[in-house]
Amino acid sequence: MDVLKSVGHYIKNTDLYLIVLSLLCTGYGMVLIYSATLNPVTWQDGSTRNLFVQGAAVVIGLGAFVIMSLIDLETMSGWWKIFVLGNIGLQMLLFTPLGIELNGQRAWLDLGVTSLQPGELGKLIFIFTLAAHISEIREHISEWRGLFVIGLHTLLMMGAVVISSGDTGMAIQYLMIAVIMLFAAGLSLKWLAIGGVLGIISVPVLWNFVLQGYQITRILVLFDPSIDPEVSRQTTYGKIAIGSGQISGQGLTQGTMTQMQRVPENQTDYIFSVAGEELGLIGCMLIILLLTLLILRLLYISYRASTSFSALLAVGVAGMFLFQTFMNIFMNVGLLPVMGLTLPFFSYGGTSVVTMYAALGIAAGVRMREKPSWLQ
Numbered sequence: 001m002d003v004l005k006s007v008g009h010y011i012k013n014t015d016l017y018l019i020v021l022s023l024l025c026t027g028y029g030m031v032l033i034y035s036a037t038l039n040p041v042t043w044q045d046g047s048t049r050n051l052f053v054q055g056a057a058v059v060i061g062l063g064a065f066v067i068m069s070l071i072d073l074e075t076m077s078g079w080w081k082i083f084v085l086g087n088i089g090l091q092m093l094l095f096t097p098l099g100i101e102l103n104g105q106r107a108w109l110d111l112g113v114t115s116l117q118p119g120e121l122g123k124l125i126f127i128f129t130l131a132a133h134i135s136e137i138r139e140h141i142s143e144w145r146g147l148f149v150i151g152l153h154t155l156l157m158m159g160a161v162v163i164s165s166g167d168t169g170m171a172i173q174y175l176m177i178a179v180i181m182l183f184a185a186g187l188s189l190k191w192l193a194i195g196g197v198l199g200i201i202s203v204p205v206l207w208n209f210v211l212q213g214y215q216i217t218r219i220l221v222l223f224d225p226s227i228d229p230e231v232s233r234q235t236t237y238g239k240i241a242i243g244s245g246q247i248s249g250q251g252l253t254q255g256t257m258t259q260m261q262r263v264p265e266n267q268t269d270y271i272f273s274v275a276g277e278e279l280g281l282i283g284c285m286l287i288i289l290l291l292t293l294l295i296l297r298l299l300y301i302s303y304r305a306s307t308s309f310s311a312l313l314a315v316g317v318a319g320m321f322l323f324q325t326f327m328n329i330f331m332n333v334g335l336l337p338v339m340g341l342t343l344p345f346f347s348y349g350g351t352s353v354v355t356m357y358a359a360l361g362i363a364a365g366v367r368m369r370e371k372p373s374w375l376q
């Protein structure tokens with residue numbers, strides 16, 4: 001009875017909107033994954049296993065949601081420097097025998113029964129440490145010294161991700177999460193403008209000394225696919241798939257490009273193209289609607305938070321979802337280069353799904369600890 005009472009108390013106090021919206025997203029995503037991995041010859045090969053893995057990730061993710069919502073991260077915020085070092089160490093594990101290469105990138109840890117992408121888990125740690133760091137120096141956030149140490153914090157983690165895995169797309173996510181959190185913390189627009197100008201000025205340096213050849217090619221083929229037809233194939237076919245679906249789509253499991261596997265790995269980065277081809281504009285708009293509602297709920301939680309640290313936690317999670325959704329969809333329609341960014345809750349991938357649920361758990365914890373309205 002005590003267990004049932006505790007469960008009932010938790011359900012009463014947690015944010016059910018986050019749970020319902022995330023389950024709707026993952027349910028919809030599993031339907032798309034099923035179609036994307038369905039073998040048109042056997043009509044089952046691949047899909048059953050993928051659905052089992054994704055389903056198991058959802059169950060684990062819900063457990064992570066509950067655990068993270070019950071942890072009062074504010075009590076540990078004073079230890080943020082230790083967590084920064086731990087996060088760097090987590091990324092450096094890719095240099096150990098545990099590090100393995102999947103899909104041409106050494107960005108995974110082999111844990112035996114499963115694999116783990118340190119960059120994904122590291123995003124949550126980064127949101128926590130940056131929220132604590134910003135809260136600690138918030139009064140000086142618009143002074144150059146305060147901004148310098150926050151910038152150093154961000155660049156340190158970006159560097160750890162790039163050096164360990166070469167995953168530039170993941171590093172950009174860390175940067176954009178930091179920008180969104182700084183904006184929410186009240187950073188002067190002057191500094192954001194200066195940062196934008198410096199970013200533009202640094203493009204030649206990045207182009208000539210940082211970006212690797214294949215990354216430059218991915219950018220160039222957006223403007224001229226003939227530069228490398230093989231590299232541009234995924235983007236080109238993805239756009240064709242989305243466009244061919246028109247308003248209502250060709251029908252679930254009936255998409256020509258999807259069922260012929262013309263778009264490589266369309267169950268992960270290009271799951272949006274599956275929705276576009278088979279369910280049309282209606283299917284795509286439903287994805288955008290669900291994720292928009294989820295992000296708005298996270299921003300609402302941030303607005304209602306009882307402390308600046310809690311507010312920044314929720315904003316960081318919202319920023320992660322917003323940037324990743326924006327980048328993935330734009331990547332699918334050919335407006336941005338392929339960067340290996342999954343569509344939250346929809347793309348196939350156990351690490352990504354568990355990370356997303358854990359992130360929502362952090363936000364749910366903020367919601368559970370907010371001040372009653374009469375105290376605000």
